[in-house]
């Protein structure tokens with residue numbers, strides 16, 4: 001009895017935190033989404049969201065988030081696989097993780113320098129005879145920098161799931177006649193899919209609401225839900241519409257979380273049963 | 275017809291940095307037999323299996339399967355299947371799909387896959403378990419799934435890496451019978467790894483006793499038990515009394531301060547040797563009738579027999595397995611046949627040892 005009371009006592013800071021910083025903001029966002037610019041209660045914002053402008057924006061936001069996630073997986077999976085095979089894997093892992101501790105803005109500014117007209121990237125292109133290119137403010141630079149920013153969050157969960165994989169399973173697969181590719185497809189990938197899903201959650205969801213990179217690297221040529229919210233609040237001062245977009249963003253996040261939710265199918269290493 | 279299925283020629287395996295894990299190992303295995311690699315943990319048994327399966331390539335020497343050199347043939351192209359030490363069943367697939375894995379890789383027709391998986395599961399007494407998840411199977415059942423997954427591919431050779439070590443004693447004994455019977459029904463070559471000498475003796479057609487990356491002795495269980503080549507083998511295979519001795523001349527050996535008649539010959543006069551006598555070959559009798567007088571030190575009742583530890587006049591310990599009881603502290607006589615004395619030369623190679631045994635046989639035939 002006593003211990004139960006003590007436990008709920010220690011939980012109080014947690015509940016306060018959740019109430020103040022999770023529930024209250026969401027409630028406020030939902031509340032504001034029902035008001036127009038003049039402060040009248042209305043459903044107009046929701047109607048507007050389904051207009052072609054916002055639908056196209058949502059679609060484009062999803063498309064870019066998809067591209068960023070896709071290229072992240074493409075690079076992260078082989079990297080993580082290679083990491084599990086190297087000798088000093090913890091050291092290598094640390095080297096990959098460290099950049100993620102550096103402020104996002106700082107890294108983004110660095111890329112402005114690198115990709116700028118007089119930056120090293122263009123110097124290199126000129127040197128190999130391709131000539132100077134407009135790299136900044138293109139889809140390429142946006143995807144490139146986003147992937148760079150997000151990649152540690154994709155590598156880490158994939159690395160963890162690969163590292164936990166029993167190597168005897170790969171031997172078993174080879175033993176039963178599977179080529180390397182078949183072994184990857186039928187054993188390694190299915191057993192590390194949970195790591196990939198965690199990575200997708202960590203990349204796709206934030207990528208939906210990117211706005212620093214869209215502005216600085218893509219020169220606002222790429223507009224995501226994040227950019228739209230920022231514009232509504234800070235430029236148009238239309239808090240109602242901004243909140244409505246935020247409500248949808250939250251909805252999308254919940255849906256993605258559900259889609260990438262981890263289903264235990266006896267697949268866990270600890271052999272847990274349902 | 276060529277009956278050889280696997281051949282190792284001077285195979286050495288060296289992992290980076292460390293000393294050799296296998297040191298110049300050569301042997302040849304025949305089709306359709308039950309072979310056992312026996313040796314203490316870390317002696318290189320698994321390494322031999324991995325070389326046969328194709329997970330590693332030998333640092334030196336060659337591996338042949340059915341007369342073909344396979345050093346550079348990858349595991350997935352070898353007609354060999356493995357039952358792994360921890361079974362290595364795929365946790366994301368159910369029992370049926372685990373067993374079907376190899377057949378699906380070969381892209382067999384659906385009906386064919388179904389038929390063969392069912393057959394293999396029936397073979398290992400797991401009919402009706404097709405749709406179970408691996409996590410819902412007990413240790414013994416997982417082991418059977420692993421065996422079914424190997425035999426379903428109809429390989430020429432099945433490698434089994436300590437498959438019974440995780441099971442409790444009763445299940446283990448049961449599985450020993452089943453595995454042996456399975457091998458006889460299939461008629462395939464089994465290479466079985468264990469560190470349990472009783473298991474090896476019970477199951478094998480032929481045993482390879484290994485120590486530190488080298489094969490010490492190979493032969494039938496009876497051969498190895500009765501004629502161990504050296505102290506290590508004698509000690510590892512069953513309990514034995516090993517004492518220092520001296521060969522006086524052919525058929526006469528001296529140990530425990532006495533001379534005895536024996537069946538060994540062809541050694542140098544006065545050569546220093548080691549003598550092995552198995553505990554069950556020693557018989558308790560009166561001091562006057564015995565060949566050796568010993569004092570009873572301790573006595574344990576083991577169910578089928580008494581395990582009696584005795585000490586002779588020069589301080590050698592003699593372990594006796596006897597159905598008769600003895601009095602602790604009393605002086606008793608030990609009797610044994612000349613055939614019970616097994617003489618081991620120090621540092622004898624397996625070839626020389628075999629040749630020597632061979633000559634005894636010829637001698638006996640002449641008589």
Ligand SMILES: Nc1ncnc2c1ncn2[C@@H]1O[C@H](COP(=O)(O)OP(=O)(O)O)[C@@H](O)[C@H]1O
Nearest residue numbers: 289290295313314315316317318319320321322
């Ligand atoms: N991949 C490896 N790298 C380095 N040493 C290894 C490797 N695999 C096995 N060994 C070493 O080789 C020796 C023999 O191993 P193993 O064949 O597994 O022995 P056993 O199966 O008889 O217990 C051990 O000392 C082990 O530490």
Ligand SMILES: [Mg+2]
Nearest residue numbers: 316319320435
């Ligand atoms: Mg082993």
